[in-house]
Amino acid sequence: MTARVDVVFPCLDEAQALPWILDRLPDGHRAIVVDNGSTDGSAEVARRHGATVVHEPRRGFGSAAHAGxxxxxxxxVAFCDADGSFDPEHLVLVSGPVLEGAADLVLGRRIPERGSWPVHARIANRALAGLIRLRTGLALRDLGPMRAADRLALLGLDLQDRRSGYPLEQVLRARADDWRIREVDVPYRPRVGRSKVTGTLRGTLTAVSDMSRLLAEQHDRAGAAR
Known part of the structure; x- marks a missing residue:
């Protein structure tokens, strides 16, 4: 079956989670696992389970996501974490409206199960969502990492961030181009292994710093245009 949706999985040492994830992809969805310097054999595991593997030596979530x-x-193109925190069967919830032409960008709003989302990360996400609503007028409650959009349109956004700000830059540039942006609820599970971002205070602070910088730049551009 020809893939209608390519699913990009940025990956850094996720060999434990990949088999479960890749075996649960919906029909019509093809996995692209972007290995961002794993040392646990993630790339080999991904290949064995039928994924296309891309190697991106430049560290950073944005680097891996954009390579995919x-x-x-x-x-x-859909994006999904490779740590088992999302069930790939739910990808149809975000890719479906794009395939049907009902939305240009769909974000999965995380509905957390017990133990899936550390308090510090949840608070940071809530604060960022509030800033996004304030600066853009978008009624978003989460900057969800599971998302989908038209591939050619995404390429046309000319995204530049290669760190933790990449998901936010997608939203900001899509909003500037008057995309139809929707949010759908998706379950959020405890991840397999230890998180490199939301599972650590340092990772969360880095993500907040990257995203705050992008919001400030967007605010400055808007002010200069008035």
Whole structure:
């Protein structure tokens, strides 16, 4: 079956989670695992389970996510964490409206199960969502990492961030181009292994710093245009 959706999985040492994830992809969805310097054999595990593997030596979530976007060929591209915190069966919730032409960008709003989302990360996400609403007018409650959009349109956004700000830059540039942006609820599970971002205070602070910088730049551009 020809893939209608390429799913980009930025990956850094996720060998434990990958088999479960890759075995649960919905029909019509193809996995692109972007290995961002793993030392646990993640790339080999991904290949054994049928994924296309891309190697991106430049560290950073944005570097891995964008490398996956450049490697994609399907009409729609989705993004999903590779740590088991999302059930890939729910990808249809975010890719479906894009495939149907009902939305241009769909974000999965995380509905957390017990123990899946550390308090410090949840507080930081809530604060960032509030700033996004204030600065853009978008009624978003979460900057969800599970998302989907048209591949060619995403390439046209010319995204530049290669760190933790990449998901936010997608939203800000899509909003500036008047995309139809929707949010859908998706369950959020405890991840497999230890998180490199939300599971640590340092990782969370780095993500907040990257995203706050992008919001400030967007605010400055808007002010200069008035």
């Amino acid at each position: 976007l450049l490697a994609a060929t399907a009409p729609v």
